[in-house]
Amino acid sequence: MEGSMGLGARIQEGDCAVLKRDEVFKAVPILKRRKVIFEKQWFYLDNAIGHIYGTTFEVTSGGSLQPKKEIEEPTTETKEAGTDNRNIVDDGKSQKLTHDDIKALKEKGIKGQEIVQQLIENSTTFRDKTEFAQDKYIKKKKKKYEAVITIVKPSTRILSTMYYAREPGKINHLRYDTLAQMLTLGNIRAGNKMIVMETCAGLVLGAVMERMGGYGSIIQMYPQGGPVRAATSCFGFPASFFNSLYEFPLSKVDSLLSRTFSIETLPSESEDNIPAEEESNGSLDEKPASIQETEEESTTEATMEGNQTEEQETMDLAAEDTENKESKEKGNKENIREKQRKQQERRKKLVEAAALLKEKNADGLIVAGRFHPTPLLLSLLEFVAPSRPFVVYCQYREPLLECYTKLREKGGVINLKLSETWLRNYQVLPDRSHPKLTMSGGGGYLLSGITVVMDKGKSDAGRLEAQKTEEPTSKKRKLEELHS
Amino acid sequence: MSFVEYGDTIQEGDTAIVFLGHESMFPVKVQHGSKTQTKTQILYSTDISLITMMLELKPGSIVCESGTGSGSLSHAIIRTVAPTGHLYTVEFHQQRAEKAMEEFREHKVEHLVTVKNQDVCKNGFGVSNMADAVFLDIPSPWEAIGHAKSALKVEGGRFCSFSPCIEQVQRTCLALEEHGFTEINTLEILLRVYNVRTISLQIPDLGKAAEDNSNPGFDSSNQANQGVMCGSQQQGTAQFKSGVPLREMVGHTGYLTFATKSLS
Numbered sequence: 062m063e064g065s066m067g068l069g070a071r072i073q074e075g076d077c078a079v080l081k082r083d084e085v086f087k088a089v090p091i092l093k094r095r096k097v098i099f100e101k102q103w104f105y106l107d108n109a110i111g112h113i114y115g116t117t118f119e120v121t122s123g124g125s126l127q128p129k130k131e132i133e134e135p136t137t138e139t140k141e142a143g144t145d146n147r148n149i150v151d152d153g154k155s156q157k158l159t160h161d162d163i164k165a166l167k168e169k170g171i172k173g174q175e176i177v178q179q180l181i182e183n184s185t186t187f188r189d190k191t192e193f194a195q196d197k198y199i200k201k202k203k204k205k206y207e208a209v210i211t212i213v214k215p216s217t218r219i220l221s222t223m224y225y226a227r228e229p230g231k232i233n234h235l236r237y238d239t240l241a242q243m244l245t246l247g248n249i250r251a252g253n254k255m256i257v258m259e260t261c262a263g264l265v266l267g268a269v270m271e272r273m274g275g276y277g278s279i280i281q282m283y284p285q286g287g288p289v290r291a292a293t294s295c296f297g298f299p300a301s302f303f304n305s306l307y308e309f310p311l312s313k314v315d316s317l318l319s320r321t322f323s324i325e326t327l328p329s330e331s332e333d334n335i336p337a338e339e340e341s342n343g344s345l346d347e348k349p350a351s352i353q354e355t356e357e358e359s360t361t362e363a364t365m366e367g368n369q370t371e372e373q374e375t376m377d378l379a380a381e382d383t384e385n386k387e388s389k390e391k392g393n394k395e396n397i398r399e400k401q402r403k404q405q406e407r408r409k410k411l412v413e414a415a416a417l418l419k420e421k422n423a424d425g426l427i428v429a430g431r432f433h434p435t436p437l438l439l440s441l442l443e444f445v446a447p448s449r450p451f452v453v454y455c456q457y458r459e460p461l462l463e464c465y466t467k468l469r470e471k472g473g474v475i476n477l478k479l480s481e482t483w484l485r486n487y488q489v490l491p492d493r494s495h496p497k498l499t500m501s502g503g504g505g506y507l508l509s510g511i512t513v514v515m516d517k518g519k520s521d522a523g524r525l526e527a528q529k530t531e532e533p534t535s536k537k538r539k540l541e542e543l544h545s
Numbered sequence: 546m547s548f549v550e551y552g553d554t555i556q557e558g559d560t561a562i563v564f565l566g567h568e569s570m571f572p573v574k575v576q577h578g579s580k581t582q583t584k585t586q587i588l589y590s591t592d593i594s595l596i597t598m599m600l601e602l603k604p605g606s607i608v609c610e611s612g613t614g615s616g617s618l619s620h621a622i623i624r625t626v627a628p629t630g631h632l633y634t635v636e637f638h639q640q641r642a643e644k645a646m647e648e649f650r651e652h653k654v655e656h657l658v659t660v661k662n663q664d665v666c667k668n669g670f671g672v673s674n675m676a677d678a679v680f681l682d683i684p685s686p687w688e689a690i691g692h693a694k695s696a697l698k699v700e701g702g703r704f705c706s707f708s709p710c711i712e713q714v715q716r717t718c719l720a721l722e723e724h725g726f727t728e729i730n731t732l733e734i735l736l737r738v739y740n741v742r743t744i745s746l747q748i749p750d751l752g753k754a755a756e757d758n759s760n761p762g763f764d765s766s767n768q769a770n771q772g773v774m775c776g777s778q779q780q781g782t783a784q785f786k787s788g789v790p791l792r793e794m795v796g797h798t799g800y801l802t803f804a805t806k807s808l809s
Binding site for chain 2: 069113217237238244245253275424459463465476478511
């Protein structure tokens with residue numbers, strides 16, 4: 062269980078798994094009798110349950126999955142090949158099988174491999190193509206007609222690649238290599254006390270949690286609406302990981318810093334502040350009015366009576382359990398109790414989170430979101446110990462320029478670095494190696510640095526850094542002027 | 546001082562990092578009476594970050610690596626797999642292997658790493674069916690693919706090879722395919738750094754129109770241009786903040802080839 066690829070972990074119902082076909086990923090919950098669509102195919106996942114993660118399946122007619130046997134090498138008996146394409150005319154008529162013919166083959170249940178073979182045999186130009194062109198042709202047809210899917214266990218690598226390809230808007234266009242840089246620059250590792258502020262669907266949080274392996278603690282700062290952890294739940298972390306995960310509202314940061322924070326001044330806990338994944342709790346059927354009132358009443362009760370109420374509640378819950386199977390009225394009451402209990406827990410955790418923050422000794426800060434980074438950094442850095450790294454991601458460069466400037470004015474940080482990474486994929490084949498045709502135009506920017514102890518007034522380190530960076534180089538153009 | 550734990554105060558015997566200013570940091574041994582030693586450090590931090598994530602390293606991971614070299618990746622791996630993982634690192638140069646062992650001891654991480662002084666191409670990593678990930682940074686990685694495969698767990702694992710030359714990459718990819726690896730993928734990653742500077746550009750003097758302001762050019766008295774002008778101490782300059790790229794940047798470190806060993 063310790064962080065290996067799963068010790069041969071098996072696909073289980075309820076897991077969040079990732080479907081993979083070539084370079085395309087999609088995260089799905091493993092549920093029985095639930096039709097799934099992926100890469101233009103419909104199928105059920107039932108047959109996948111029990112197999113080891115990493116198994117490759119074929120989609121058979123009827124939509125069921127069958128484990129694929131060893132890939133038999135394609136029969137390229139056609140040793141016949143041309144030397145170049147000077148005589149090959151692309152008139153769209155070289156394939157003799159019609160659209161309907163192919164459809165008929167598919168309906169007969171002919172395997173993809175066989176269809177590809179048919180296409181080759183019915184192509185008038187195939188044997189004139191060069192070997193490379195034939196290779197390319199076969200690969201292309203295979204991709205289209207061979208329905209092979211692998212089910213893999215989620216990881217930062219897989220989920221970050223998937224999100225960037227499918228839903229980059231949800232993660233502020235954070236490219237996976239940029240995320241990789243953040244994790245290393247931030248020295249994310251087991252035992253840290255991390256502060257994370259992200260609006261990337263919980264992907265960044267999940268990545269941090271994966272690298273911490275359940276050791277240490279994380280305080281997730283969240284904006285109005287509560288912390289979103291859709292991606293986090295995809296990772297499939299054990300429940301214990303969440304014991305050391307806290308959340309704290311940004312709207313209370315100021316009060317915490319000015320020491321005016323108190324549990325009493327918390328906003329009334331409406332549905333808003335429930336971490337997004339909890340909302341699918343079926344028992345939240347009965348809606349607002351009456352429950353809201355009861356909530357508020359019992360909330361004030363709870364804070365006044367403290368422990369007593371908790372005990373009372375657990376006793377009540379136990380008592381209620383036995384009568385549980387009875388009438389709906391009792392059911393309603395239990396809903397309310399359950400809500401109260403959950404609320405108690407949340408408040409407890411919130412107080413703990415506040416206490417953790419107040420210690421001002423976090424081992425690092427990660428910011429990645431849609432908000433302007435400057436105000437976030439200026440306040441959240443207060444909670445970080447000296448001599449610790451911090452990393453801020455922004456989709457755009459300009460806000461980080463401002464952030465950099467403000468941080469330098471404030472002092473207390475060194476080694477500020479504004480960077481981005483450039484990523485390029487290659488096609489590697491004998492005699493055909495070259496970078497791939499398209500590449501990502503941009504993956505966002507990072508501002509990183511290290512905190513230091515603040516001197517009174519402007520720190521010496523800050524001044525030193527100011528001097529060094531603002532010194533004109535020998536080749537400076539006369540037109541440029543620097544202001545410190 | 547331990548590499549895998551933060552400390553609060555500087556202690557005798559620690560290796561501290563001294564910051565002198567922009568782009569000027571170096572490690573220093575904290576010892577009474579010792580002179581500061583400067584050490585050059587090979588840092589592929591950008592590559593290390595990508596390798597760590599693509600190999601899916603985390604606490605508890607078992608990793609095999611060769612060659613150990615300067616140990617910079619080794620330390621990064623150890624930091625990531627601690628406290629429950631382990632690194633098996635193979636180095637065929639005896640002195641380098643010994644130096645590495647010494648450093649691991651000094652940094653109090655020797656319990657997380659095993660150094661073997663042998664040739665990985667001939668004798669492998671010394672473990673079988675154990676690793677979650679294998680990393681190769683050797684001249685002929687294609688000769689070690691078989692050993693990499695046997696070092697990796699039966700149910701699979703991740704592989705990475707770092708090579709400066711495309712010819713090495715070609716041979717490696719071929720070998721990976723022959724050994725049944727999947728998801729073979731080669732890429733490269735480069736870091737672009739920006740210096741934050743306040744720039745002032747002079748506004749050219751285009752003269753004044755005789756009667757009216759029919760010249761639609763850049764008019765310094767125009768409302769719209771006030772924003773650009775504000776903050777300039779001199780007449781006729783526009784000031785702005787810019788992220789300026791460096792004059793030169795690293796253009797190539799090596800190609801990273803990743804692959805997955807799938808279920809046999």
